[in-house]
Amino acid sequence: MAITLADLAREANVDASTVSRALNGRAGVRKEIRERVLDAASRLHYRPNLVARELVTGKSNAIGLLVSDIRNPFSAEVARGAEDAAYRAGHDVVLCNSDLDPVKQMRYFFSLLDKRVGGIVMNSVASLSRVDRKRIASSNTPVVLLSVEPREHSFSSVTCDNERGGYLAGAYLAGLGHTVVAHLTAAVHHSNLEGRWRGFARAMRRVAPRRKPVLLGGAHNSRGGFEMAQQLLKKYPEVTAIFAGNDAIAFGTARALHMAGVRIPDDISLIGFDDIEPASIMQPSLTTISQPMYEIGSAAVEILIGRINRNDGVPEHRKFDVRLIERESCRELPAAPSARGLSGERASPAEVRA
Amino acid sequence: MAITLADLAREANVDASTVSRALNGRAGVRKEIRERVLDAASRLHYRPNLVARELVTGKSNAIGLLVSDIRNPFSAEVARGAEDAAYRAGHDVVLCNSDLDPVKQMRYFFSLLDKRVGGIVMNSVASLSRVDRKRIASSNTPVVLLSVEPREHSFSSVTCDNERGGYLAGAYLAGLGHTVVAHLTAAVHHSNLEGRWRGFARAMRRVAPRRKPVLLGGAHNSRGGFEMAQQLLKKYPEVTAIFAGNDAIAFGTARALHMAGVRIPDDISLIGFDDIEPASIMQPSLTTISQPMYEIGSAAVEILIGRINRNDGVPEHRKFDVRLIERESCRELPAAPSARGLSGERASPAEVRA
DNA sequence: CTGAAAGCGCTAACAG
């Protein structure tokens, strides 16, 4: 059916091994022969059987990308960055959706090993048991995480500076005069979201040392945001500003506020995290912390490929900067009758873009 | 390193071929031996080397998914449906982003063939030259298209009923009294979008036989929608309703209208196509035609796997139904001073969901 | 029912 190395060898009157050398640009092939081979190859439209090559080299040119759900715009953006980087390096990416389900995650992981992928980029290993994480670590397949799991020394990681992002959000709201604030985040352990909360809490401590932000945990998606916001309105009506752990949560929050007749930003200010596309489309447009999702994806793959090629076990860590995107969903808190004496302390909005 | 069939054979005191038969559940293996093998396999944590298997069988258990851009929510939703269906069938999917660039598309296609994927799901072959399409068709690798290319008899296809969707949009706007309308669509040949236009034009012909809708073509994304809307406002200010070829175009349109101080739906009604998530988030929420993107993805893969298994060359075609999702972006046209005598003819909104 | 042998298409020593 398809034409093989042996066919080329016959055609060019050389041995198959010579054809292999010529095609792979190995040194030590007479120019004339190389040309004869290359000519035959293009004449016969030769295409190497990668499966055969993989079998002998023991590595495929594929990398695994294990995200929670590609429909999540964050994952999609990361995936595109990853795929572009892989394409540049001549690799291809096999896509897996784990829904963060530990069972699926492990099943995918091993199935990727079965096809001898060169390495794997995955969201997080936080939902996995200790033994599963050990299994992954001891697989000798390079792994790049999109979150930082402090205990795991063998994994590389690429993240944004979540802590600073949370801090920026807090400082911004504080700068607008808000002191009675809430944070809506994930119920489960999620290191990226936790970093955001830490930074936010730190910023708020500076302006309201004795009043802790309200902290609610739920599903870290639009529905979760909707439910958490409803709960918040009922139990903490005094809150004047909300920091959502990500934009999806913010969308759900906005919908709940809208339905309850609470206006954004007039009654409550809202700030998100990620800067996915709908953030600029919604009305009012969402002020949010932007992280370079595409670059995170491409950096993850670049690190992965570097590790594959060097074949050392040394993990790399990369942390991207974040910035505040000021839009329309936050506004200055009108001065309350009782002076709060904070005017001098207001943080200035850091980097701001239209 | 990894443990192989031969290892199991030694461990279970049988030949490798017997191990193979036992593991693959082939008939004709004594129960006792089968158990001995299975036991050894689980004891040694045996995992088959899929690459080796693929080399001998000539087919990998992977399928290719060639979309224009995974960041497009339509593609992401399709991809998730596709991946889930593949997972159920024990296949995995390698993701490629072509940007509809013919060169990238062909490069990806052949690179997928090089790894002997069982089949390929791709957006469309409309941007390809005739010879390239022939090359794809003659590759003997099953292909499922997400658009219907009337000339290509060898490809399967899965689409929604674009023509009916366009008709629904037109009938709905007509039912609200709109007769001076515009359609914003792609500049390039795009069979899905063309079907929508055909249906829309047909619906409008019934209420305004002599007034053709304004038809503008541009980039079929948010930016294109923005630009086309600006052009529309300048050249055709009399238009009272816009049908956008997809939701992304509608988002750009909404932004342009907003910036020009034109209110939706008070001044202009807007209807989209796809029903991607931001459609329900934007303010006002977008009335749109919904197509089952997830099901389209999973159906495409199911058809593909069916064709792979049957190994016949018979293409299948599947067309999904669409429905109108009525939200807030359209409103009835106030009766003009000059009676138009159309009241009896208004189409009723077909299927409507909250 | 099981073993022996061959081979998928390629790369990688090792000789010459």
Added chain:
DNA sequence: CTGTTAGCGCTTTCAG
């Protein structure tokens, strides 16, 4: 520089 040989890990005849 080129050919010979061996083998990656598996499946699949074909005998026994």
